[in-house]
Amino acid sequence: MNGIWLDFERPIVELKKKIEELKGLKGVEDEIERLETQVEKLEKRIYSNLSRWQRVQLARHPRRPYSLDILNIITEDFIEMHGDRRFGDDPAIVAGITKLDKYSVAIVAQQKGRDTKAKIKRNFGMPHPEGYRKAIRIMEMAAKFNIPIITLVDTPGAYPGVGAEERGQSEAIATNLFKCAILPVPIIVLIIGEGGSGGALAIAVGDRILMLENAIYSVISPEGCASILWRDASKNKEAAEALKITAQDLSKFNIIDEVVPEPIGGAHMDFELTAKNIKKALLRNLKELLKIPVDELVSLRIKKFQNMGVYKE
Amino acid sequence: MWFKKKVKAKPEEKLKLPDGLWTKCETCGEILYRKELEKNLWICPKCNFHFRINCHNYISLLLDNATLDEQDKNLESLDPLGFPNYKKKLKAAKEKTNMNEGVVYGFAKIDGIPIVFAAMDFAFIGGSMGSVIGEKIARAIRAAQKKEIPLIILSASGGARMQEGILSLMQMAKTSAELAILAQKRIPYISILTHPTTAGVMASYASLGDIIITEPGALLGFTGARVAEQTIGEKFPPGLQRSESLLAHGMVDLVVSRKDLRNTLIKIMNIICKREKLPAK
Ligand SMILES: [Zn+2]
Numbered sequence: 321m322n323g324i325w326l327d328f329e330r331p332i333v334e335l336k337k338k339i340e341e342l343k344g345l346k347g348v349e350d351e352i353e354r355l356e357t358q359v360e361k362l363e364k365r366i367y368s369n370l371s372r373w374q375r376v377q378l379a380r381h382p383r384r385p386y387s388l389d390i391l392n393i394i395t396e397d398f399i400e401m402h403g404d405r406r407f408g409d410d411p412a413i414v415a416g417i418t419k420l421d422k423y424s425v426a427i428v429a430q431q432k433g434r435d436t437k438a439k440i441k442r443n444f445g446m447p448h449p450e451g452y453r454k455a456i457r458i459m460e461m462a463a464k465f466n467i468p469i470i471t472l473v474d475t476p477g478a479y480p481g482v483g484a485e486e487r488g489q490s491e492a493i494a495t496n497l498f499k500c501a502i503l504p505v506p507i508i509v510l511i512i513g514e515g516g517s518g519g520a521l522a523i524a525v526g527d528r529i530l531m532l533e534n535a536i537y538s539v540i541s542p543e544g545c546a547s548i549l550w551r552d553a554s555k556n557k558e559a560a561e562a563l564k565i566t567a568q569d570l571s572k573f574n575i576i577d578e579v580v581p582e583p584i585g586g587a588h589m590d591f592e593l594t595a596k597n598i599k600k601a602l603l604r605n606l607k608e609l610l611k612i613p614v615d616e617l618v619s620l621r622i623k624k625f626q627n628m629g630v631y632k633e
Numbered sequence: 634m635w636f637k638k639k640v641k642a643k644p645e646e647k648l649k650l651p652d653g654l655w656t657k658c659e660t661c662g663e664i665l666y667r668k669e670l671e672k673n674l675w676i677c678p679k680c681n682f683h684f685r686i687n688c689h690n691y692i693s694l695l696l697d698n699a700t701l702d703e704q705d706k707n708l709e710s711l712d713p714l715g716f717p718n719y720k721k722k723l724k725a726a727k728e729k730t731n732m733n734e735g736v737v738y739g740f741a742k743i744d745g746i747p748i749v750f751a752a753m754d755f756a757f758i759g760g761s762m763g764s765v766i767g768e769k770i771a772r773a774i775r776a777a778q779k780k781e782i783p784l785i786i787l788s789a790s791g792g793a794r795m796q797e798g799i800l801s802l803m804q805m806a807k808t809s810a811e812l813a814i815l816a817q818k819r820i821p822y823i824s825i826l827t828h829p830t831t832a833g834v835m836a837s838y839a840s841l842g843d844i845i846i847t848e849p850g851a852l853l854g855f856t857g858a859r860v861a862e863q864t865i866g867e868k869f870p871p872g873l874q875r876s877e878s879l880l881a882h883g884m885v886d887l888v889v890s891r892k893d894l895r896n897t898l899i900k901i902m903n904i905i906c907k908r909e910k911l912p913a914k
Binding site: 499537573625628631632633 | 710711717800801809811812813832833839856860861864865
């Protein structure tokens, strides 16, 4: 049991507690069995009817697997590269090269920190311009060596501070969108937690866009939207509903290509199973993309983004 | 885009070209005679503040014969998310601006040189970019690709349009992808940034010009000052996101007064479009 529970999980936790209590007693095996089926049913009901805000809570769960947790399980010999060769190295983005089974790949991933120290080091997963510039440097290197690119997206947003503004946060993001559109190698994007606006998109232009089942991807945070719309940041639940930010929503809008399943209760319940599902999805997409000639791949990628948008003519 | 709070009713109200005889400068507070201000291209004679003007004003100001052969005027926004009050907001914006959306684009000439020109209009829901603006900007870029003529986009926007959710965010990728193709074809793109250009628009096509020109004193940046304060408790020093600061930090090429904008474009276009042919090998 992981000890951190969300408000909507309380009925499950209470039933499980009851079972634990009974386990010390004799002659209650039938009762335990009955309760366990009940738990199973309850879990199924709760987790298959999650509201958008509940998914936000899961996407931001403090125990959720972060990029390096996943990479440690699915890759071998990840060699991390550092720095943008301009200003510095941004630990909110990790980038490097590795093997995924027999396939050489480049990795660009946003990284959050687990404890306070790590959170500060990783700047809560909010990259500075130098992070985005490191990302594109590694992606261009990968393209030069004909190595496919996998990106893992998990950020509340690009860092909104003075230094970021001074060093061109806008330019850094824009340049990544511009360059990734035509990089001549396969790019697979996987949103594993929070896809926070332009800060996420800066490493999310690719041939396939995948999302974990409880990940979110949005133009603005529910809190930000609520404070504009209702002048009240606490209306985040309503904002999450209005913004339609879940993997299931984005699938309907044809923005993403695939929803990668999570263990029941969320990715944090079982890192190994989550990583296994991710690896399977990445490899399948990689194999498909590697069959497409590069020129065609790039024109399909451009067409993919050209088709995004809903309007009347 | 994170927050878009700056783009709320108050400053917009102030910038609606007022009906009275007198107008107060929003920067220095000087009371100005409206007729004089108009003659001065809506630039404060005291402090050089450039009042916001609409896209039609820029067409008159910058293009030969004040003429734009507008394309795809009929594109209109839908409400794909069923977002609260969005339909009402669109209707009000259309009535207020007499436009179908917050950008116009088409064919034009500058000093006789054919170009594709697009101009955003902040009065239409803060110039926020949804599917239609993204699509029209993309089509403007495609027109420049097809005709192999230079592209000029004049931006004024609070960022991606919240009411179209993820679809708005994707317009950043869409427009940037088209610009990548334009660059491969070695066709010039001049980006003009006016007050204000921020967030999703600043973090896509507005920042991707081969040449980036801004009007003086324009607010330009990724994050709003209030958001920075609310989310990370950082206070932006005054002027951080003004044109002059971006020039000093190497983010834009030129800060040009509205009075000199057309002349500057003419000079640039003549240099980059009417050049000697390099010898073929
Ligand atoms: Zn003034």
